[in-house]
Amino acid sequence: xxxxxxxxxxxxxxxxxxxxxxxxxxxxxxxxxxxxxxxxxxxxxxxxxxxxxxxxxxxxxxxxxxxxxxxxxxxxxxxxxxxxxxxxxxxxxxxxxxxxxxxxxxxxxxxxxxxxxxxxxxxxxxxxxxxxxxxxxxxxxxxxxxxxxxxxxxxxxxxxxxxxxxxxxxxxxxxxxxxxxxxxxxxxxxxxxxxxxxxxxxxxxxxxxxxxxxxxxxxxxxxxxxxxxxxxxxxxxxxxxxxxxxxxxxxxxxxxxxxxxxxxxxxxxxxxxxxxxxxxxxxxxxxxxxxxxxxxxxxxxxxxxxxxxxxxxxxxxxxxxxxxxxxxxxxxxxxxxxxxxxxxxxxx
Numbered sequence: 001x002x003x004x005x006x007x008x009x010x011x012x013x014x015x016x017x018x019x020x021x022x023x024x025x026x027x028x029x030x031x032x033x034x035x036x037x038x039x040x041x042x043x044x045x046x047x048x049x050x051x052x053x054x055x056x057x058x059x060x061x062x063x064x065x066x067x068x069x070x071x072x073x074x075x076x077x078x079x080x081x082x083x084x085x086x087x088x089x090x091x092x093x094x095x096x097x098x099x100x101x102x103x104x105x106x107x108x109x110x111x112x113x114x115x116x117x118x119x120x121x122x123x124x125x126x127x128x129x130x131x132x133x134x135x136x137x138x139x140x141x142x143x144x145x146x147x148x149x150x151x152x153x154x155x156x157x158x159x160x161x162x163x164x165x166x167x168x169x170x171x172x173x174x175x176x177x178x179x180x181x182x183x184x185x186x187x188x189x190x191x192x193x194x195x196x197x198x199x200x201x202x203x204x205x206x207x208x209x210x211x212x213x214x215x216x217x218x219x220x221x222x223x224x225x226x227x228x229x230x231x232x233x234x235x236x237x238x239x240x241x242x243x244x245x246x247x248x249x250x251x252x253x254x255x256x257x258x259x260x261x262x263x264x265x266x267x268x269x270x271x272x273x274x275x276x277x278x279x280x281x282x283x284x285x286x287x288x289x290x291x292x293x294x295x296x297x298x299x300x301x302x303x304x305x306x307x308x309x310x311x312x313x314x315x316x317x318x319x320x321x322x323x324x325x326x327x328x329x330x331x332x333x334x335x336x337x338x339x340x341x342x343x344x345x346x347x348x
Contacts, residue, residue: 004154005036007090009111011097011104013043013062015196016273018142019050020280021300022098024160025146029096030055032155039090041107048254049277052165060086087111094153098146100125117153119145140316143300160300162280166262170255178260181223181246188221189214189339190261190278191245192269193237194230199327200270202288204233206332208240210268213336215243218343220265223248225257225274266343268335270327271297279305284346286338290327291320305342307334 008029012022019042029038039058040050047059062083070080088111095108097118105125108116118129126132133152139145147158178185193207207224214220222245224234231249238244252260261267261278268286269275271294275287279299287299289308296318299305309325 005033005094005115007092007094008033008036008038009041009060009087009090009092009095009108009113010038011041011095011108012099013041013064013104014046014099016046016049017271017276017297018099019046020162020164020273020276021143021297022146023050023162023164023280024143024300025096025098025150026050026053027055027161027163028147028150028155028158029153031157031159032150032153036094039092046254049258050165051255052167053163054165055163083107084110096149096153097125097129098149105129115153117149119149135316137316140295141298141300142296162282162300164258164262164277164280166259167255170253171259171262174252174256174259174263177248177251177256178223178246178263181248183221183223183246185263187219187265188223188263189218189266189268190264191222191224191237192226192267192272192274192278193224193233194226195270195272200272200290200292201233202270202327202330202335204236205240206335207268208237209332210335210339211237211241211245212243214266214339218340222246223260225249225252225260265346266339268339284342286335286342288327288330288335289325290330291325293318293320304345305338307338 037057039060041060041062044061066076067080069076092113094115095113097104097108100119100121102123102125105128109128116129117131120126120132120134131152133148139148143160191207195201211222224245224247226249228250234247234249262281264283266284267278271289271292278285285305287305293314294306294308294311307330
């Protein structure tokens, strides 16, 4: 029966930004179905973001990189069969697939659950669901779309609530790291210059110039975060800046990164996962968008944080092919002005 559940599986394995935008759906599930046990199927590298979440009962790991070889690797094949067996053993009475891909739709069906909910948008995944919801202009943001899927399950309390668990040990480690880089814990800004897609990356020379203005005109220490792949990029920014930012690339695991972001007076980011964490934490934020549609995937309910061309004119498309929307068309003055607005609004 739709709307009465004891055991719910939420499927959202990746990516980091998408996992962040699924957090309100988790909280809506908990408020709507307080008696249910809620599980989240997620890739191991993103699981630390939701460990200890007060609205979640259990995490089920989905090692996609390993299981993708199931058709020609015996160990991976056994791993996939073991995962399917585990899902069936749990006897879920509702599955909510927010990923909406063929493989996750198939997993929802292979779970043996009779009530399967998911989006209708790509890869024909909706063929595996018992209930699918097509996107509509009224729910252009993915957070709203995900919440509509919760509503289709019978959910009633659909407020968009972002809960990002904190960890005392991670907080202590983050403060220690910043202190070792001689960063004032009460007055620092963060830049996030990288992205998995280079077309989303604002030019490094503009980041360097922004760092200098934030330091000289606002007295902010600046740190740059990223993974191992961004280390050289950040060193390039350091070489161009008069006030080089601290390079924290590959020095934080995900829990420590969350806590570094949590304490920032300002975050300036490309459209990338850590920037979306900063948005979920409610930090003063500037996020730059190129071809990805900020109406769909921008900081939820915070258009004042966005710098993008034609933000209100892109419709519901995920991707723009207009060359005028290139990240290179975003100027230093635009980003700096937005940063000042955010600092003033945040009391910085």
